[in-house]
Amino acid sequence: xxxxxxxxxxxxxxxxxxxxxxxxxxxxxxxxxxxxxxxxxxxxxxxxxxxxxxxxxxxxxxxxxxxxxxxxxxxxxxxxxxxxxxxxxxxxxxxxxxxxxxxxxxxxxxxxxxxxxxxxxxxxxxxxxxxxxxxxxxxxxxxxxxxxxxxxxxxxxxxxxxxxxxxxxxxxxxxxxxxxxxxxxxxxxxxxxxxxxxxxxxxxxxxxxxxxxxxxxxxxxxxxxxxxxxxxxxxxxxxxxxxxxxxxxxxxxxxxxxxxxxxxxxxxxxxxxxxxxxxxxxxxxxxxxxxx
Amino acid sequence: xxxxxxxxxxxxxxxxxxxxxxxxxxxxxxxxxxxxxxxxxxxxxxxxxxxxxxxxxxxxxxxxxxxxxxxxxxxxxxxxxxxxxxxxxxxxxxxxxxxxxxxxxxxxxxxxxxxxxxxxxxxxxxxxxxxxxxxxxxxxxxxxxxxxxxxxxxxxxxxxxxxxxxxxxxxxxxxxxxxxxxxxxxxxxxxxxxxxxxxxxxxxxxxxxxxxxxxxxxxxxxxxxxxxxxxxxxxxxxxxxxxxxxxxxxxxxxxxxxxxxxxxxxxxxxxxxxxx
Numbered sequence: 231x232x233x234x235x236x237x238x239x240x241x242x243x244x245x246x247x248x249x250x251x252x253x254x255x256x257x258x259x260x261x262x263x264x265x266x267x268x269x270x271x272x273x274x275x276x277x278x279x280x281x282x283x284x285x286x287x288x289x290x291x292x293x294x295x296x297x298x299x300x301x302x303x304x305x306x307x308x309x310x311x312x313x314x315x316x317x318x319x320x321x322x323x324x325x326x327x328x329x330x331x332x333x334x335x336x337x338x339x340x341x342x343x344x345x346x347x348x349x350x351x352x353x354x355x356x357x358x359x360x361x362x363x364x365x366x367x368x369x370x371x372x373x374x375x376x377x378x379x380x381x382x383x384x385x386x387x388x389x390x391x392x393x394x395x396x397x398x399x400x401x402x403x404x405x406x407x408x409x410x411x412x413x414x415x416x417x418x419x420x421x422x423x424x425x426x427x428x429x430x431x432x433x434x435x436x437x438x439x440x441x442x443x444x445x446x447x448x449x450x451x452x453x454x455x456x457x458x459x460x461x462x463x464x465x466x467x468x469x470x471x472x473x474x475x476x477x478x479x480x481x482x483x484x485x486x487x488x489x490x491x492x493x494x495x496x497x498x499x500x501x502x503x504x505x506x507x508x509x510x511x512x513x514x515x516x517x518x519x520x521x522x
Numbered sequence: 523x524x525x526x527x528x529x530x531x532x533x534x535x536x537x538x539x540x541x542x543x544x545x546x547x548x549x550x551x552x553x554x555x556x557x558x559x560x561x562x563x564x565x566x567x568x569x570x571x572x573x574x575x576x577x578x579x580x581x582x583x584x585x586x587x588x589x590x591x592x593x594x595x596x597x598x599x600x601x602x603x604x605x606x607x608x609x610x611x612x613x614x615x616x617x618x619x620x621x622x623x624x625x626x627x628x629x630x631x632x633x634x635x636x637x638x639x640x641x642x643x644x645x646x647x648x649x650x651x652x653x654x655x656x657x658x659x660x661x662x663x664x665x666x667x668x669x670x671x672x673x674x675x676x677x678x679x680x681x682x683x684x685x686x687x688x689x690x691x692x693x694x695x696x697x698x699x700x701x702x703x704x705x706x707x708x709x710x711x712x713x714x715x716x717x718x719x720x721x722x723x724x725x726x727x728x729x730x731x732x733x734x735x736x737x738x739x740x741x742x743x744x745x746x747x748x749x750x751x752x753x754x755x756x757x758x759x760x761x762x763x764x765x766x767x768x769x770x771x772x773x774x775x776x777x778x779x780x781x782x783x784x785x786x787x788x789x790x791x792x793x794x795x796x797x798x
Contacts, residue, residue, distance in 0.1 A: 314622040315618075315620075315629065316614050316618075317628060317629050317630070318611070318614055319610065320609070321596070321600045321610045323597070323600050323604065324600055324604065324609060324610040325604055326609040326610075352610075354610075407609060407610075408611050408614060435576050435608055435611070435612060436615075437614050437615045437618060439614075439618075502571070502572075502575065503570050503577065503618070503619075505570055507621065520571075520575075520576070520577070520615050522575065
């Protein structure tokens with residue numbers, strides 16, 4: 231029985247310290263053995279891509295709806311800003327068409343958004359796009375979207391490839407001008423390997439462009455977000471009848487490195503002029519790097 | 523103040539050792555001098571790429587070869603990119619650190635404007651002066667630096683200058699985060715690297731504001747100037763600077779008189795109270 235507030239505080243501190251210690255043990259386990267994080271769980275490295283695959287197979291059909299529910303539709307503004315900031319497309323007086331690659335982009339929203347933008351703003355109808363995803367179901371969703379849109383389905387300019395982003399064995403070295411990845415890189419088993427591969431496939435002078443959840447810079451917004459995040463698996467179970475997958479999504483967001491740490495990882499891969507822009511108080515961030 | 527100016531190294535790290543030591547010939551030879559580094563690798567803040575980078579290569583080429591012809595436009599950039607053998611993705615690379623703005627056409631053009639301001643500010647100062655390697659007697663005057671900066675824009679021509687001034691004053695994130703701070707840095711560099719007397723009180727701000735206004739008004743004058751080799755602009759800039767500096771003298775005299783009045787009034791009141 232707790233006799234005084236001081237005793238309660240001491241007990242709380244002891245429990246907190248123990249929890250921190252366990253977390254550290256968890257982290258060191260991840261580093262020392264062939265294990266990695268799957269949300270808040272530690273799993274064998276070779277299992278992660280399979281587990282992530284299961285998550286996305288499960289959420290694929292309700293992906294767009296759930297994104298709207300989870301972000302209150304703001305993800306559309308983030309993606310729109312992402313594409314506008316990138317300002318992609320072959321200019322009318324330019325010589326060569328561009329080669330885009332959108333990784334973990336099965337749903338096709340960024341890939342098609344880029345192609346639409348290039349056409350409407352710069353009149354570019356010749357640049358090519360590789361839509362790459364490790365998950366077959368997600369790619370099918372993208373193709374379905376293209377079919378419904380009436381463009382980019384069976385288009386010779388657009389390829390849909392099932393590829394592991396850490397390897398990209400069907401993509402040649404120094405072959406792409408612009409590499410985009412949107413809300414996908416946190417699901418990579420080895421993020422650094424994914425960044426190294428991005429560096430490999432980009433041409434010298436090519437640009438790596440990433441949109442991903444990040445660390446909220448404002449404490450008040452963070453407090454509100456933490457409460458909102460607790461609701462997301464519940465929404466997942468109501469809308470998509472899948473609590474666990476959305477629980478994973480929330481945990482994977484928490485696990486992802488903050489803006490500065492991720493910037494260092496991009497630099498470590500060899501990119502130069504690396505920078506980032508936080509969006510909506512840092513809920514997500516756009517990172518970029520240039521292959522010199 | 524002169525002592526403070528000589529003893530305090532600049533926060534941006536452009537001076538690597540204290541001026542008094544350099545003036546006396548006590549250079550820290552056991553550390554490599556920044557002048558010995560390859561200038562190609564220099565990072566000119568707030569630019570996010572080094573001078574030897576692809577971005578800098580394209581932008582400097584564009585500024586020198588294409589801007590006088592096409593102005594600060596995407597056409598000038600595309601033409602430069604074609605000449606140098608790159609493709610359109612270079613525009614995304616160049617504009618990557620900027621956010622799109624309603625009134626600006628392209629993030630890459632915004633970067634071109636930024637590059638023009640930053641590199642010309644750095645080039646205005648002799649590298650030896652920046653590193654404190656120049657004798658005290660050879661330090662240029664404020665007027666010399668102002669005219670040197672204006673001369674750098676002669677090659678643009680009046681039409682391009684008008685366009686430049688219009689684009690720089692568009693209400694946007696670029697104006698608040700780059701253009702205005704860059705104007706302040708320019709005025710600060712002009713005062714700091716010249717033999718002009720500096721201050722530690724409110725005059726520190728007013729002097730910089732005065733120099734900024736002189737520079738902007740001279741630039742506006744230049745954009746409408748039809749005289750041979752912009753001679754009228756140079757005369758205008760000298761006249762304007764002289765006027766602003768005189769205004770500074772008036773301000774100092776008024777401030778001194780105000781203090782004198784306050785102190786004598788205080789002493790008078792104090793002496794009256796001491797009777798009781």
